[in-house]
Amino acid sequence: MKGLVAANLKMNLTGQQTLSLVKNYTKLIKKTRNDVVVCPSYTALHLVAPVIKKSKLHLGAQDIFYEQKGAFTGEISGALLKEFGCKFSIIGHSERRNYLKESDELVNLKVKGCLKAGITPILCVGEDAYSRDGGESFSFVEKQLRACIAGVEKKNIHKVAIAYEPIWALSTSANRRDITSREITQMHNYIRKILKDIYDVRTAAGVRILYGGSVNDQNIDEILKAENVNGVLVGAASLDAKKFARIIAAFDARKQ
Ligand code: PGA
Numbered sequence: 001m002k003g004l005v006a007a008n009l010k011m012n013l014t015g016q017q018t019l020s021l022v023k024n025y026t027k028l029i030k031k032t033r034n035d036v037v038v039c040p041s042y043t044a045l046h047l048v049a050p051v052i053k054k055s056k057l058h059l060g061a062q063d064i065f066y067e068q069k070g071a072f073t074g075e076i077s078g079a080l081l082k083e084f085g086c087k088f089s090i091i092g093h094s095e096r097r098n099y100l101k102e103s104d105e106l107v108n109l110k111v112k113g114c115l116k117a118g119i120t121p122i123l124c125v126g127e128d129a130y131s132r133d134g135g136e137s138f139s140f141v142e143k144q145l146r147a148c149i150a151g152v153e154k155k156n157i158h159k160v161a162i163a164y165e166p167i168w169a170l171s172t173s174a175n176r177r178d179i180t181s182r183e184i185t186q187m188h189n190y191i192r193k194i195l196k197d198i199y200d201v202r203t204a205a206g207v208r209i210l211y212g213g214s215v216n217d218q219n220i221d222e223i224l225k226a227e228n229v230n231g232v233l234v235g236a237a238s239l240d241a242k243k244f245a246r247i248i249a250a251f252d253a254r255k256q
Contacts, residue, residue, distance in 0.1 A: 003034035004161055004208050004231030005248050006060060006122055007238030008090060011041060018044035019051070024241035026055040032252055034231070037088045037122075038238075042076055045084040053085060060088030060122070063096060066106075066113030078117025089114055090233070091121040092148060094167045104147035111148060115156055122161045122210065122233060123148055125191075129168035129175065137166070138190055145194055154199045158206040162191060163233045169213030171236040176214065181226040184211050188228035217246035224254045 007025075009018065018040045029036060039060040040048055052059045065075035081089065091114060092107035107123070114121035125148065127140040145162065152160060164187050169179045188209050195204035211223055212233030223229060232251065237243040 001206065001208060001230060003251055004037065004122070004210060005032075005034055005251050006037040006039060006088065006090070006163075006210070006231070006233045007244055008062065008093070008212075008233055008235045009038070009040045009044075009238060010062070010095070010235060012239060013041070013044065015041075015044040015047045019047045021239065021241055022048045022051050022057075025057060025244065026051060028241055028245035029056060029248055032056055032248055034248070034251055035088075036248055039088070039090055045081070045086070049084045058088060059084060059086045060090065061086050061119075062090050062093070064089045064091070064110060064113060064117070064119065066109035068113070068117060078114055078119045081119065082117060086119060088120045088122055088161075090163075091123050093124045094126060094165060094170070104144055107148045108150055111152060111160060115152070115159060120159055120161060122163050124163045124165050124212070124233070126163075126165040126167055126213070129173075129177075132166065132168055137187065141187060141191065142194055145191065146198070149198070154203050157195070157199055157203060161208040161210055161231065163210040163212045163231075164188060164191060165212035165233065171214040178219075179213060181222050184223060184226035184229065188226060192228055215247065217243040217250070220247045220250040224250060 037058045037060040039062050061081050064078045068077045068079040091110045096102045111121045125141050125144045127137040131140040191209050208230040210231035210233050211229050215232045215234045216237035
């Protein structure tokens, strides 16, 4: 299975800043055997799309609306994003769940909206510190995952990438803590097991499970020691082209 390394630029850069970052990416990332995806702000898509088209990188969005067209003021559909060559979209990021109160039901509609538009959803799940400390991380993630992929057919689930992003390990988390590769293994194996329960062993094995939460060029080797890590979703470190390129190199170098 091809790995997936995605840069979540969040709302950090202007169009010109994004363009210069992406140009630096393309200078440093000449080849890769994995899918490398850049998710800029919507307003930068038209600037970076031509640069990405000529490179080994793919374009992604940070969110989509679930309908394709119609009277939905302020929303952006998968169909519109495809115009720019977007092939991926982050869906259900914890920041959207927190600040915009996105529910599992809404996230589920967006996952299906992506599939309808032919866009690969990078579906984010992950518990907060409260659930982790209460020993409820597994039940929290299970509930979230089951609700967010409800109704996704067996023949389509391999088109969904699942990113485990524990909120307490994000670089922006107020009381951030480091996660161990053992903890990543436990959750990623658990996610694989849930997929096996819903679908079957073979189908579950075809789904990419990404880790996200303060991934950087210093901890990537440790993270890659964990089992069932088929990719990473990178926030802060992706704002530095050299760090992001080193993460991709480490991912390319790992034994599959
Ligand atoms: P981080 O962000 O790498 O800065 O922790 C990851 C994310 O929020 O997707």
